[in-house]
Amino acid sequence: MARRKNKELIEIARDIGGEEAVEVVKALEKVKEATDEELAEKTGIRINTVRRILYALNDQGLADFKRIRDPETGWYYYYWRLETKKLPEIIRAKKMAELKKLKEMLEEETSEIYYWCGTEGHPRLTFDEAMEYEFQCPICGKMLMQYDNTKIVEELKERIAKLEEELGLRKKPKKSRSKKGKKKES
Numbered sequence: 001m002a003r004r005k006n007k008e009l010i011e012i013a014r015d016i017g018g019e020e021a022v023e024v025v026k027a028l029e030k031v032k033e034a035t036d037e038e039l040a041e042k043t044g045i046r047i048n049t050v051r052r053i054l055y056a057l058n059d060q061g062l063a064d065f066k067r068i069r070d071p072e073t074g075w076y077y078y079y080w081r082l083e084t085k086k087l088p089e090i091i092r093a094k095k096m097a098e099l100k101k102l103k104e105m106l107e108e109e110t111s112e113i114y115y116w117c118g119t120e121g122h123p124r125l126t127f128d129e130a131m132e133y134e135f136q137c138p139i140c141g142k143m144l145m146q147y148d149n150t151k152i153v154e155e156l157k158e159r160i161a162k163l164e165e166e167l168g169l170r171k172k173p174k175k176s177r178s179k180k181g182k183k184k185e186s
Helices: 003-031 036-043 047-059 087-111 127-132 150-166
Strands: 063-069 076-082 114-116
Touching (some): 003 047, 003 087, 114 127
16 A cells, blocks of 8 residues: 555544554554454454444445355354545545635634633633623633734635645645746847
8 A cells, every 4th residue: 555545544544543443454454354353353452442443444435344154153254354445535525524614714713803811721702702791801800802813814724725725626826936047138
């Protein structure tokens, strides 16, 4: 598996089930196919946790299984394997969801006026909320002043632009050439 693809798969696994999911994915990468019991044994993770992770990976389209019946016992065994064909689609969908969330956050940041007492860890309040508290901090009682969120707005715009470039929704800005490199024509 290509290094970038592997990194993205590990990141998604971490989102799904933390470090235990990463261990399950790494174990599956090594053996290509295994039962939940084998994976639990290899990783040292409880079998119920391994099963939960496998089903979560399956729900995302990142793992699949085949069910085989043991003719002697009649029990079914599930042999799990990673399925990475849909990984690019999954990554794109996650990025699109993140983009939507960032745009909503930007809309909220630009459509509201916020107030704050200036003390780290104390809440930012919308105009309506600040009015409810008579422009006094609900924690310390200090007078609230308008909060300058231009840095937050700029960071959101940058993250949105970067994501849109990654998704192919926006062209990367061309770097301007300096005048030193150009020759004057006579």
